[in-house]
Structure formats: C-alpha cells, structure tokens
Amino acid sequence: xxxxxxxxxxxxxxxxxxxxxxxxxxxxxxxxxxxxxxxxxxxxxxxxxxxxxxxxxxxxxxxxxxxxxxxxxxxxxxxxxxxxxxxxxxxxxxxxxxxxxxxxxxxxxxxxxxxxxxxxxxxxxxxxxxxxxxxxxxxxxxxxxxxxxxxxxxxxxxxxxxxxxxxxxxxxxxxxxxxxxxxxxxxxxxxxxxxxxxxxxxxxxxxxxxxxxxxxxxxxxxxxxxxxxxxxxxxxxxxxxxxxxxxxxxxxxxxxxxxxxxxxxxxxxxxxxxxxxxxxxxxxxxxxxxxxxxxxxxxxxx
Amino acid sequence: xxxxxxxxxxxxxxxxxxxxxxxxxxxxxxxxxxxxxxxxxxxxxxxxxxxxxxxxxxxxxxxxxxxxxxxxxxxxxxxxxxxxxxxxxxxxxxxxxxxxxxxxxxxxxxxxxxxxxxxxxxxxxxxxxxxxxxxxxxxxxxxxxxxxxxxxxxxxxxxxxxxxxxxxxxxxxxxxxxxxxxxxxxxxxxxxxxxxxxxxxxxxxxxxxxxxxxxxxxxxxxxxxxxxxxxxxxxxxxxxxxxxxxxxxxxxxxxxxxxxxxxxxxxxxxxxxxxxxxxxxxxxxxxxxxxxxxxxxxxxxxxxxxxxxxxxxxxxxxxxxxxxxxxxxxxxxxxxxxxxxxxxxxxxxxxxxxxxxxxxxxxxxxxxxxx
Numbered sequence: 001x002x003x004x005x006x007x008x009x010x011x012x013x014x015x016x017x018x019x020x021x022x023x024x025x026x027x028x029x030x031x032x033x034x035x036x037x038x039x040x041x042x043x044x045x046x047x048x049x050x051x052x053x054x055x056x057x058x059x060x061x062x063x064x065x066x067x068x069x070x071x072x073x074x075x076x077x078x079x080x081x082x083x084x085x086x087x088x089x090x091x092x093x094x095x096x097x098x099x100x101x102x103x104x105x106x107x108x109x110x111x112x113x114x115x116x117x118x119x120x121x122x123x124x125x126x127x128x129x130x131x132x133x134x135x136x137x138x139x140x141x142x143x144x145x146x147x148x149x150x151x152x153x154x155x156x157x158x159x160x161x162x163x164x165x166x167x168x169x170x171x172x173x174x175x176x177x178x179x180x181x182x183x184x185x186x187x188x189x190x191x192x193x194x195x196x197x198x199x200x201x202x203x204x205x206x207x208x209x210x211x212x213x214x215x216x217x218x219x220x221x222x223x224x225x226x227x228x229x230x231x232x233x234x235x236x237x238x239x240x241x242x243x244x245x246x247x248x249x250x251x252x253x254x255x256x257x258x259x260x261x262x263x264x265x266x267x268x269x270x271x272x273x274x275x276x277x278x279x280x281x282x283x284x285x286x287x288x289x290x291x292x293x294x295x296x297x298x299x300x301x302x
Numbered sequence: 303x304x305x306x307x308x309x310x311x312x313x314x315x316x317x318x319x320x321x322x323x324x325x326x327x328x329x330x331x332x333x334x335x336x337x338x339x340x341x342x343x344x345x346x347x348x349x350x351x352x353x354x355x356x357x358x359x360x361x362x363x364x365x366x367x368x369x370x371x372x373x374x375x376x377x378x379x380x381x382x383x384x385x386x387x388x389x390x391x392x393x394x395x396x397x398x399x400x401x402x403x404x405x406x407x408x409x410x411x412x413x414x415x416x417x418x419x420x421x422x423x424x425x426x427x428x429x430x431x432x433x434x435x436x437x438x439x440x441x442x443x444x445x446x447x448x449x450x451x452x453x454x455x456x457x458x459x460x461x462x463x464x465x466x467x468x469x470x471x472x473x474x475x476x477x478x479x480x481x482x483x484x485x486x487x488x489x490x491x492x493x494x495x496x497x498x499x500x501x502x503x504x505x506x507x508x509x510x511x512x513x514x515x516x517x518x519x520x521x522x523x524x525x526x527x528x529x530x531x532x533x534x535x536x537x538x539x540x541x542x543x544x545x546x547x548x549x550x551x552x553x554x555x556x557x558x559x560x561x562x563x564x565x566x567x568x569x570x571x572x573x574x575x576x577x578x579x580x581x582x583x584x585x586x587x588x589x590x591x592x593x594x595x596x597x598x599x600x601x602x603x604x605x606x607x608x609x610x611x612x613x614x615x616x617x618x619x620x621x622x623x624x625x626x627x628x629x630x631x632x633x634x635x636x637x638x639x640x641x642x643x644x645x646x647x648x649x650x651x652x653x654x655x656x657x658x659x660x661x662x663x664x665x666x667x668x669x670x671x672x673x
C-alpha cells in the first residue's frame with residue numbers, strides 16, 4: 001500500500017504539473033501575439049500622443065499639448081461627431097435590412113438556406129477595393145443609375161443626379177453594401193440557435209405569431225443583433241478607404257483625418273496619435289457598455 | 303595586405319575599364335596616384351543596389367525608360383525602389399530609419415531638406431547632362447550656393463475648366479471659389495491651397511503669411527469648401543471625375559488639360575492673373591550615402607533629353623532638360639517649353655519654401671475636416 005501510495009504521488013505531481021502548464025501554454029501564444037502586435041503598438045501610439053516619442057530628433061518630452069488642442073478643437077470634434085452619425089446611420093439601417101433576411105434564412109425552414117447564405121457572402125470573394133470602385137461605375141454622372149434615368153426620361157442628361165457620387169450619401173451607401181453580410185451572419189447564427197420549442201410553447205399559450213416574435217424571438221436574438229451592430233459600427237467609425245474613394249470633400253471622415261495627419265502636408269504624428277487613441281478609447285467604452293448591459297443571460301432572464 | 307593590393311582585388315575588369323574612363327585614362331598611364339585612388343574609391347567602394355525613394359510611376363512600375371541608361375551602365379547596381387506618397391511621407395520614412403540614396407521632394411522643400419541635415423549637396427560636375435537643365439530651376443535647387451536639388455520633372459498649378467459650362471468672371475484663382483458652380487469644383491489635397499487662397503486675397507507673401515493672413519486664407523477655404531465636390535490627390539481620380547462630367551472646374555496641371563482634350567471635352571487651361579505656380583521635382587542625395595557616384599549616374603540618366611522627351615510624351619509633365627521636346631504641340635504650348643523663363647517671374651511663381659510649413663499643414667487639415 002505504501003509502495004502504491006509512494007508510486008502514485010509522483011504521478012499526481014506530474015498530472016498537476018501538466019494541468020498547471022496547460023493554461024499558460026494554450027494562452028501564452030495568443031497573449032504574446034496580442035501583447036506584441038496590439039498592446040505594444042497602441043502604447044507606442046499613446047506615447048507619440050503625449051510627445052514622449054517624436055518623429056523628429058531633438059528635445060521632446062511628456063506634454064498634454066496635443067490632447068488639449070484636440071479637446072478644444074471644434075473642427076476635430078465636429079468631424080468625429082459627423083463620423084459617429086454616419087456610422088450610426090449605416091449600422092442601424094443595415095441591421096434593420098439584414099434582420100428579415102437572416103430571419104428568413106434561419107427560420108423559414110428552406111432547404112437551400114446554406115446556399116442562400118453562401119450567395120450572401122459571395123461578394124467577400126472579391127477584393128474590398130474592387131467592390132468599392134464598382135460603385136463609382138454605378139453612381140457617377142454617367143453611371144448606371146443616371147443613364148437609366150436619362151433613358152426613362154426622368155432626368156435630362158444635362159441634369160443628372162450629381163449627389164450620388166462624391167458625397168456623404170455615397171459613403172453610407174457603399175459602407176452599407178460592404179458590411180451587410182457582416183450584419184446578417186451574427187443575426188443568422190443567433191436565430192439559428194433559437195430553441196424552436198419556445199415558439200411552440202408561446203403558440204400553445206395563445207400568442208399570435210407577431211407576439212411570439214416580439215416576446216420570444218426578438219429578445220433572444222438581441223445578442224446577435226448587438227454583435228452585428230458593433231461589427232459594423234466599430235470599423236465604419238474609423239473607415240478611410242471608402243470615403244477616400246467615393247466620399248469627395250463632403251464625405252471626409254474621422255479616419256481620413258488620422259491618415260492625413262500621419263502622412264499628408266507635414267507629418268504630425270502627435271495630433272494623429274491623439275485622434276487615433278481617442279477613437280480607440282470611445283470604441284472600447286462603447287464595447288464595454290454593450291457587453292455589460294446586453295449579455296445573453298440577461299435577455300433570457302427577462 | 304597594403305591598400306593598393308586590397309583595391310586591386312576588389313576591382314573586376316569592367317570596373318577597371320570604367321575607372322580608366324572615370325580618371326580620364328590618366329591613372330593607368332601613370333598619372334597621379336591620388337587621383338586614381340579617388341576614382342577607385344568612387345567605383346570600387348560603391349556596391350549594392352542603388353536605393354531610390356520616388357513617386358509611383360517613376361520606378362519599375364512604368365518609369366524604366368527614364369533610367370534605362372543607368373541600368374545599362376550599371377547592371378550590378380540596378381535601382382531598388384520604395385515609394386513616397388508625398389514629401390511628408392518621405393520625411394517620415396527617412397526619420398523612421400529608411401536610407402534611400404536618392405529621393406525626390408519638390409522645389410518648395412529644398413530649403414527644408416538642405417537645412418535638415420538629412421541631405422548633402424550634389425556635385426554637378428559628375429552629371430554631364432546638368433548643363434542642359436533649366437537655369438532657373440537649377441537655381442531654385444540651390445541653398446547657400448550649393449546644389450541640393452537636381453531639377454527634373456515639373457509643371458504648373460493653374461485652373462482647368464469646361465468652356466461649354468463655365469463662364470469665368472475673371473482670369474483668377476477665384477474661379478475655384480465661385481458660388482455659381484457649387485458641386486462642380488475640385489481642389490488639390492495640399493497645403494498649397496492656403497498659398498492659392500493667399501494669392502487670391504492679394505497677400506504679398508502667400509508663402510510667408512502672417513497669423514492674421516493665414517486665418518483669413520483658412521476662413522476663405524472653410525467657407526468655400528461647401529462648393530467643392532472633390533479634393534483630389536491623384537490625377538487619375540481627377541480625370542475620371544472631370545471626364546465624366548462630375549466636375550467642371552479644377553485646380554490642375556497641364557497634362558490634365560491635355561488628357562481632357564483627348565476626351566473631346568471643351569476645356570480651357572487658364573493662367574490666373576495672380577499667376578500660376580510652377581512646381582519642380584528635385585532629386586536629393588541622402589547625407590552620408592555609400593553610393594554617391596551611382597546616385598549621380600542615376601540622376602544623370604534621368605536628366606538626359608531623351609528621358610525628358612519620354613517623360614513629356616508619356617506622363618505629360620515638363621522636364622528640366624531644355625532640349626527635351628514633347629510630340630504634343632498642346633503640351634509644348636501649355637508648358638511654354640520654348641521659354642525657360644516661363645516658370646518664374648514675371649510669368650509664374652516658382653514654388654518656394656514655406657517657413658511655417660507645419661502650421662500651414664495643420665490649418666489645411668482643419669479645412670478638410672471642417673463642414
């Protein structure tokens with residue numbers, strides 16, 4: 001017995017050792033990856049924003065000057081607010097558009113739902129840039145939309161609808177098109193995982209289809225809706241490629257300003273870093289707020 | 303091993319032949335040893351590929367014809383390119399550790415770079431084509447008598463407009479701020495718009511505006527930005543929007559006029575009464591470059607009349623070599639290539655240093671962010 005016990009202790013220690021090493025081994029690489037390629041770069045950008053680092057040689061040191069200027073600049077804050085409004089509009093509209101689509105795919109019982117889903121995400125097989133550029137062909141003065149209007153006689157060729165391209169509208173339209181599949185997928189997944197027995201129970205208890213949707217389906221799919229909303233809102237808030245291609249002077253966004261401060265005119269990494277860190281901070285706060293108040297279990301509990 | 307043996311081992315036969323030429327044949331014939339050593343140091347020590355930081359279209363992405371002579375003469379030291387989006391980008395790259403032997407800012411940056419400690423002057427004697435370069439541009443490339451910039455590509459900033467759609471009130475930069483053409487105007491994405499606003503407002507030194515003047519220029523641009531459809535940064539973007547009728551008026555370069563004429567549009571390239579601005583690309587040599595002579599040879603290739611003609615015919619820019627002539631008579635006329643003085647007073651403002659460039663840049667960024 002004593003021999004058996006003595007023999008089992010090293011085995012137990014080995015097992016404990018294995019258990020103890022499993023977590024750090026599994027988490028170590030991704031954490032190191034995040035640390036090196038996410039946390040450290042952000043820390044460096046933050047250091048630039050406080051002038052701890054500077055692109056130019058010479059005396060420099062910690063200062064809040066750029067932060068002070070930014071927070072007292074009506075121009076930059078107004079631009080940020082303009083971008084927030086554009087992103088919110090895009091996100092809200094495409095969530096509303098994507099929900100019925102995802103609902104149909106997930107709950108209609110069609111056998112072809114995965115084929116349809118594949119069709120939905122098919123545009124991802126082409127490059128982002130091409131998809132944006134294609135809209136220039138559609139929206140320009142001599143584009144598909146205006147040519148059609150000329151053909152129908154609704155507009156004269158001398159008076160095309162010129163605000164279709166190089167405008168805020170163009171940016172929001174193209175962003176909506178680009179991000180629609182990202183919105184549809186999380187909603188689809190949340191609806192797909194819905195326990196159908198709950199709908200049957202609602203029906204058994206006398207709920208109409210609309211009531212069942214309103215009281216059961218929608219609340220249970222809200223986590224997917226929130227995730228979808230964030231999937232769009234966060235990247236579009238910092239978007240700069242689409243506005244630079246189809247936005248013109250009026251569709252200029254906060255992300256464009258960050259890029260330009262780093263590279264156009266005269267490099268101003270200090271102000272550019274302030275704008276970048278501010279954006280990151282706002283996005284982080286919004287994410288935490290959404291995650292805190294709209295967790296799945298809370299929705300279910302309601 | 304003494305110095306001579308070391309040098310001999312490093313030299314191949316073709317290098318020796320080039321050495322003979324470089325030293326005027328005098329070395330091998332027994333002329334002064336130090337002259338030979340200087341030439342040896344120049345050719346023997348310079349190895350590796352020439353590092354060039356240039357604009358898109360000027361490297362192996364379409365510009366090969368303009369440095370073909372260099373590649374032919376230096377097959378083992380072919381240029382290796384990286385690209386700059388603008389001077390600010392080049393400056394950031396160099397400060398971040400890039401070591402291009404040669405790069406190309408424009409004339410307004412000559413003083414900035416010359417005083418930055420990042421570049422060294424060229425030796426024009428090592429550039430045989432130097433003597434054919436436009437003397438006004440050559441002078442603009444100098445700082446304190448030293449040649450920091452070798453002029454090359456150039457053009458005018460002026461106004462392009464559709465004569466069938468637009469009736470200017472005057473030959474003025476004011477056409478870019480004309481309320482009658484809201485949504486049909488394009489500006490250029492550069493702090494130079496503040497200079498243009500200053501010219502329009504009649505300031506005597508638009509490149510050195512006082513705080514009050516700068517504020518007025520910025521206010522004008524912010525107020526008029528609502529008229530602007532596009533703030534362009536690439537010519538193809540401008541051509542596409544102007545060619546499709548989205549734009550009627552644009553800040554533009556001579557080649558843009560030529561391109562729009564090719565599209566059969568009725569266009570005028572207007573020289574404003576406040577005068578156009580001439581820009582000139584200036585090759586610069588990085589301080590302490592280990593390939594100085596190769597860099598000189600590269601710039602010499604770019605400076606030939608043959609390269610100049612190719613540039614004019616294919617890219618539509620002017621070339622500093624006064625012997626270069628484009629096939630297009632329109633371009634010849636727009637660039638006034640027969641008159642070297644056309645780039646400077648009294649015909650035009652040759653672009654120049656902006657002492658408070660960082661402030662101008664910040665104010666221009668605010669214009670773009672506004673509205």
